[in-house]
Amino acid sequence: xxxxxVNDLTFTYPLCSSPALNNISFHLNSGExxxxxGATGSGKSTLLRTLKRELTPLGDVxxxxxFCGKELSALDGRTSTASIGFVMQRPxxxxxxxxxxxxxxxxxENLGVKSDEIYRRIAEMASYFGIGDWFDRDTAELSGGxxxxxxxxxxxxxxxxxxxxxEPTAQLDPIAAADxxxxxxxxxxxxxxxxIMAEHRLEDVVPICDxxxxxxxxxxxxxxxxxxxxxxxxxxxxILCGMPAAxxxxxxxxxxxxxxxxxxxxxxxxxxxxxxxxxxxxxxxxVHSDTAALEFRDVYFRYTRDGRDILDGLSFKVYSGEIFCIxxxxxxxxxxxxxxAAGLLRAYSGRITVLGKKLKDYKNRSLYRECLAMxxxxxxxxxxxxxxxxxxxxxxxxxxxxxxxxxxxxxxxxYDLSGGExxxxxxxxxxxxxxxxxxxxxxxxxxDAAAKLNMISVxxxxxxxxxxxxxxxxxxxxxxxxxDRCAMFFGGKIVSIGTPKEFFSQSxxxxxxxxxxxxxxxxxxxxxxxxxxICRINGRKEFYDAPDxx
Amino acid sequence: MRKFSEYNPIVVAVWFFxxxxxxxxxxxxxxxAISLVGAVLFFTVRNxxxxxxEHLFFWVLFAVLALANPLISHNGKTVLxxxxxxxxxxxxLLYGVNSAAMIIGVLYWFRSFTQIMxxxxxxxxxGALSPKLSLVLSMALRFVPLFGRQSEKINNAQTAMxxxxxxxxxxxxxxRSRVFSVMVTWALENGIITADxxxxxxxxxxxxxxxxxxxxxxxxxxxxxxxxxxxxVTAAAVGTDSLSIDFYPEINIKAPDILGISGILSYGALIxxxxxxxxxxxxxxxxxxxxx
Numbered sequence: 001x002x003x004x005x006v007n008d009l010t011f012t013y014p015l016c017s018s019p020a021l022n023n024i025s026f027h028l029n030s031g032e033x034x035x036x037x038g039a040t041g042s043g044k045s046t047l048l049r050t051l052k053r054e055l056t057p058l059g060d061v062x063x064x065x066x067f068c069g070k071e072l073s074a075l076d077g078r079t080s081t082a083s084i085g086f087v088m089q090r091p092x093x094x095x096x097x098x099x100x101x102x103x104x105x106x107x108x109e110n111l112g113v114k115s116d117e118i119y120r121r122i123a124e125m126a127s128y129f130g131i132g133d134w135f136d137r138d139t140a141e142l143s144g145g146x147x148x149x150x151x152x153x154x155x156x157x158x159x160x161x162x163x164x165x166x167e168p169t170a171q172l173d174p175i176a177a178a179d180x181x182x183x184x185x186x187x188x189x190x191x192x193x194x195x196i197m198a199e200h201r202l203e204d205v206v207p208i209c210d211x212x213x214x215x216x217x218x219x220x221x222x223x224x225x226x227x228x229x230x231x232x233x234x235x236x237x238x239i240l241c242g243m244p245a246a247x248x249x250x251x252x253x254x255x256x257x258x259x260x261x262x263x264x265x266x267x268x269x270x271x272x273x274x275x276x277x278x279x280x281x282x283x284x285x286x287v288h289s290d291t292a293a294l295e296f297r298d299v300y301f302r303y304t305r306d307g308r309d310i311l312d313g314l315s316f317k318v319y320s321g322e323i324f325c326i327x328x329x330x331x332x333x334x335x336x337x338x339x340x341a342a343g344l345l346r347a348y349s350g351r352i353t354v355l356g357k358k359l360k361d362y363k364n365r366s367l368y369r370e371c372l373a374m375x376x377x378x379x380x381x382x383x384x385x386x387x388x389x390x391x392x393x394x395x396x397x398x399x400x401x402x403x404x405x406x407x408x409x410x411x412x413x414x415y416d417l418s419g420g421e422x423x424x425x426x427x428x429x430x431x432x433x434x435x436x437x438x439x440x441x442x443x444x445x446x447x448d449a450a451a452k453l454n455m456i457s458v459x460x461x462x463x464x465x466x467x468x469x470x471x472x473x474x475x476x477x478x479x480x481x482x483x484d485r486c487a488m489f490f491g492g493k494i495v496s497i498g499t500p501k502e503f504f505s506q507s508x509x510x511x512x513x514x515x516x517x518x519x520x521x522x523x524x525x526x527x528x529x530x531x532x533x534i535c536r537i538n539g540r541k542e543f544y545d546a547p548d549x550x
Numbered sequence: 551m552r553k554f555s556e557y558n559p560i561v562v563a564v565w566f567f568x569x570x571x572x573x574x575x576x577x578x579x580x581x582x583a584i585s586l587v588g589a590v591l592f593f594t595v596r597n598x599x600x601x602x603x604e605h606l607f608f609w610v611l612f613a614v615l616a617l618a619n620p621l622i623s624h625n626g627k628t629v630l631x632x633x634x635x636x637x638x639x640x641x642x643l644l645y646g647v648n649s650a651a652m653i654i655g656v657l658y659w660f661r662s663f664t665q666i667m668x669x670x671x672x673x674x675x676x677g678a679l680s681p682k683l684s685l686v687l688s689m690a691l692r693f694v695p696l697f698g699r700q701s702e703k704i705n706n707a708q709t710a711m712x713x714x715x716x717x718x719x720x721x722x723x724x725x726r727s728r729v730f731s732v733m734v735t736w737a738l739e740n741g742i743i744t745a746d747x748x749x750x751x752x753x754x755x756x757x758x759x760x761x762x763x764x765x766x767x768x769x770x771x772x773x774x775x776x777x778x779x780x781x782x783v784t785a786a787a788v789g790t791d792s793l794s795i796d797f798y799p800e801i802n803i804k805a806p807d808i809l810g811i812s813g814i815l816s817y818g819a820l821i822x823x824x825x826x827x828x829x830x831x832x833x834x835x836x837x838x839x840x841x842x
Contacts, residue, residue: 054749081752093743098692099670105761107751109681115762140695155751342710368712381707384732415739433712
């Protein structure tokens with residue numbers, strides 16, 4: 001049954017010459033799980049917001065949105081509120097009240113539902129989501145993942161028929177994101193809930209969705225089951241860069257049968273099409289400089305006197321001129337370690353040395369002058385002014401010295417930039433102090449695939465200029481591509497360390513999709529590029545020759 | 551089988567305002583003494599021997615208030631001694647002690663009140679008056695700490711980027727004021743998202759209800775009635791001047807008549823109510839445990 005139909009929808013923001021949505025038509029069947037993807041600024045959010053009447057932005061609309069046989073604007077307030085649920089990107093800002101139970105009740109309170117009925121529904125929902133344990137807690141105490149689950153639950157208590165999600169996992173770490181997506185899948189399977197979700201972290205959602213809609217510049221360029229959609233977009237690397245690793249590999253090798261989406265399918269695609277006579281590349285041993293830019297020696301730190309040690313005898317060395325990636329789960333102390341290195345937290349025991357000088361000996365904040373700088377996780381905290389230009393002038397940043405170009409952003413308000421642009425503008429500000437050591441906390445969080453690739457190239461060019469970069473990240477793909485050495489953080493210390501090739505081929509769980517796909521068949525292959533290369537070297541198994549890929 | 555603090559917030563609030571109301575609108579020394587002793591007892595029963603600093607603060611304040619009056623007011627017949635050509639009188643001293651007992655007693659009550667009335671109970675109370683007011687309060691309770699945390703984050707980010715050039719106070723203040731100004735922008739910006747989220751969940755579509763997190767049980771009603779009865783007797787005694795005292799020019803305390811005595815006894819009983827409840831709960835638990 002058709003639940004939503006969009007016919008020739010065109011939308012133009014006020015004072016804009018070109019429409020943000022251009023003649024869009026598609027329909028959603030009841031029980032379908034649809035993923036909407038496309039680069040930042042392609043109109044995903046605008047499209048999703050026009051599907052929810054309360055959130056439709058101001059502007060010229062033409063065309064029709066029909067929900068359950070009725071035009072959206074003709075629905076009465078209660079139906080339109082309750083039947084269409086909407087979850088946004090930022091977990092923190094969507095929360096309205098201070099207690100978890102009150103947040104769950106909020107929507108139903110607005111609809112004037114009786115107290116007993118509210119209780120019954122939120123009790124049910126809390127049990128389904130396993131929220132029971134934190135039902136009475138303050139919303140502020142929850143982790144990002146819990147907050148987003150709460151946002152989802154407090155929309156679902158209103159029993160929507162259609163659930164719209166606008167990049168709900170962008171601000172979550174991969175484990176919380178996978179958890180969130182698994183919950184969506186369960187809702188879709190158990191209750192036949194119709195879901196449409198904009199997302200740029202596609203690795204996890206594409207394999208489970210029924211349909212993939214791809215947008216570009218306000219128009220749909222693909223609308224079909226995911227493997228077909230990838231197939232039609234094979235020649236568009238800029239769009240494919242966010243797809244699952246198996247699909248990217250398939251596109252790079254111009255495979256012909258149906259497109260693999262999961263690690264399992266990717267594995268069988270490789271094994272059935274390519275031999276493994278050459279199992280790996282000869283590895284150059286890693287050469288690093290002899291001087292340590294940053295050194296931790298037996299560092300201990302705790303937040304409160306009675307608390308546990310967050311840094312528990314942490315020791316490691318970062319050599320100058322390398323990119324050092326620290327990976328690890330949530331709450332393992334990665335960000336704390338970075339803050340300690342930046343002198344924001346004081347360790348109670350142990351020694352931190354920056355460029356051969358003890359951290360304590362940097363008097364009068366000289367540490368932050370041409371020595372060390374940190375880009376925090378929430379980049380919004382970097383901005384203080386009304387335009388990017390003022391921001392850069394304030395700290396004396398010179399545009400010409402940057403390894404990237406942000407001159408087109410100068411007159412915008414920093415909060416109006418997209419995630420990727422914000423990251424670059426913030427980085428420009430941080431780089432103004434000409435740091436020799438750059439500390440980055442989750443530099444790819446919330447970025448789409450293209451912005452992520454851009455970030456990687458920025459990091460590499462900074463390295464070429466001689467900067468030492470220490471980055472804390474959840475993003476294994478980032479670490480695999482650009483790190484010189486990776487370290488696994490667990491329980492307040494570093495438990496394993498090595499070059500990406502050693503590091504990721506040793507670990508089983510905390511590793512890249514490509515490494516999982518090629519394990520046991522090839523050796524030490526961790527990136528899509530490497531995998532494509534080795535497949536080409538081995539050649540196709542079939543009796544016909546593979547087309548030349550040069 | 552509930553502790554006093556677990557009774558319905560409305561009942562607890564009525565009890566608190568009865569106790570403090572009587573203490574504030576009357577100056578009869580025996581009632582003041584009952585209120586002060588009861589308040590200290592209630593606070594220590596709930597908290598044990600901790601909060602030493604608060605006790606110290608309250609008693610220093612008591613001494614200051616009690617002694618300030620005779621130094622400022624020189625009314626009264628009985629001159630104790632003369633200081634700087636000003637007489638210090640017995641009446642003024644006693645008046646000072648009496649009002650200090652009233653103020654410190656009420657302060658102790660309110661300290662216990664804030665401990666018992668968690669944000670949830672306050673919301674329940676305001677929700678009974680107006681669901682909208684309650685929502686605003688709930689949002690404020692979330693937002694104020696959020697604001698604090700975010701400005702701390704911004705401050706740290708700016709420090710690690712070298713916003714503060716030198717380690718001195720002027721630079722610190724400059725930096726802090728810049729952080730504050732961006733916090734306003736941040737608050738507005740994030741307010742838009744919160745507003746969207748509220749709108750999407752139907753805020754303003756019609757009359758709001760409020761989820762009642764606390765129910766009325768038989769015990770609540772009994773406690774409410776008892777409280778109101780005892781309050782009624784005390785108020786009658788105070789209101790009909792059965793319990794009155796004049797400090798100036800000399801102390802003139804009327805011997806309480808029957809209404810006055812029952813007023814004193816009711817007030818004493820009113821203050822003992824929670825202590826009785828707590829003791830009963832403890833004994834019951836002990837008994838239950840011994841039978842297991």
